[in-house]
Amino acid sequence: MTEAVPLTETHRPTEARPPEPALLGQRTRPHRPDAEAGTDSAPPPRSLPAGLLRTARPKQWVKNLLVIAAPAAAGQLFTVHALTELALVLALFTACAAAVYLVNDARDAEADRAHPTKRHRPVAAGQVPVPVAYAVGGALAVIAPATAAWLTAPAVAVLLTAYLVMQLAYCVSLKHVLVVDLVVVTTGFLMRAMVGGLALGIPLSRWFLITTGFGALFMVSAKRYSEAVQMAGTAGATRALLTEYTTGYLRFVWQLAAGVAVLGYCLWALGEGGVPHTSVLPWRQLSVVAFILAVLRYAVFADRGTAGEPEEVVLGDRALSLIGLAWLAMYGLAVANW
Structure with missing residues (x-):
């Protein structure tokens, strides 16, 4: 007579279990590293x-x-x-x-x-x-x-x-x-x-060089200031020198440059220079208003720390674009002496 063998864990029959949905999904869906990477995936080759x-x-x-x-x-x-x-x-x-x-x-x-x-x-x-x-x-x-x-x-x-x-x-x-x-x-x-x-x-003209040079310095330093403001408190900076410049210094530079650019333009526009004017309106003098408004409007973005590339600032703001067009129109009329 054979001795009954106890039913142990090793001998117990396993129950058939339905596959888990997650596992089923992993078996039926191919692994796609690019999809899991999201925005970090490399752009398609061009x-x-x-x-x-x-x-x-x-x-x-x-x-x-x-x-x-x-x-x-x-x-x-x-x-x-x-x-x-x-x-x-x-x-x-x-x-x-x-x-x-x-x-x-x-x-x-x-x-x-x-x-x-x-x-x-x-x-x-x-x-x-x-x-x-x-x-x-x-x-x-x-x-x-x-x-x-x-x-x-x-x-x-x-x-x-x-x-x-x-x-x-x-x-x-x-x-x-x-x-x-x-x-x-x-x-x-x-x-x-x-x-x-x-x-x-x-x-x-010396006034042309002064206005252009300091106007460019205004936009360049405003961009640096904006980068420094945006990177403040982060581990690194997009430019190594941003860790050495202070926001106070960069603010001083763009404010100084804006003031000199406005002064240079005013000295050109308000100076007679011995050139006769036969136009209906004093377009050259009136263009000072548009020029100063453009500088003040641009300074808003510099002060907020959002003055990036100059062309993006000008073209991205409708008011600044309209002021710029008004200035171009008056400047052109002044040069044409209309």
């Missing part, structure tokens, strides 16, 4: 030419329209020779700026990959290889001044070369030097405003 174009910052090209400032101020803009020459200078300056952007992004590729926003730049994302960025940037840096020396006034080639040397030095080291970084970026705006006059042989 072509190399598109990546090079993005690296050249097309949105920043609007700054290069400053090349028409001096000819417009002198009333020498609407001639075939002027328009042809300015179109060429605009293209050459855009090529120089693109060269600087390409070299800058190639140098900063490793650091940009650790940045939450800059890691999507084409070079940092791998869409544009670093050697290609260096090669295209170097080629543009050589071709643009050489073309200027061949087709335009010698002073234009000298200015473009000086711009490239200064901006590349900025990419390498000058952007880490207090105050000098502000001066270099401001000088870049001033060079844009000067090159059109040099191309057409137009004498540059």
Whole structure:
């Protein structure tokens, strides 16, 4: 007679259990790392030419329209020779700026990959290889001044070369030097405003240079101030120097620059200069009102710490855009003496 064997855990029959919904979902749904990554997933690959174009910052090209400032101020803009020459200078300056952007992004590729926003730049994302960025940037840096020396006034080639040397030095080291970084970026705006006059042989007024230079310093320092305000209390900053600048100092700089720019413009607009005026209204004097309103409106964004790229501030605010158009209209009427 066989001895009954007790039913132990190892011998107990297991009950058939329905698969759990979570497990069932895992079995039936393929694993998709990109979907789980959400916004951190890498952007879809694009072509190399598109990546090079993005690296050249097309949105920043609007700054290069400053090349028409001096000819417009002198009333020498609407001639075939002027328009042809300015179109060429605009293209050459855009090529120089693109060269600087390409070299800058190639140098900063490793650091940009650790940045939450800059890691999507084409070079940092791998869409544009670093050697290609260096090669295209170097080629543009050589071709643009050489073309200027061949087709335009010698002073234009000298200015473009000086711009490239200064901006590349900025990419390498000058952007880490207090105050000098502000001066270099401001000088870049001033060079844009000067090159059109040099191309057409137009004498540059001292008031034009003062207003343009300090107006550019106003916008540059306001942008730095906004970055410092937005990064206050965080672990790091988008620019290394923001940890060394104080918001009080940057506020002082943009307020000083705004005041000097307004003073320079007023001295130009309210001074007679021996030029007869036959227009119906004193458009030159009236343009002071629009200019001051534009500075005051821009200062609102600077004070709030939301003054980013100048073109985005101007185009993103309807009131500021309308004030700017009103100023352009009065300025144009003053130059045309209507």
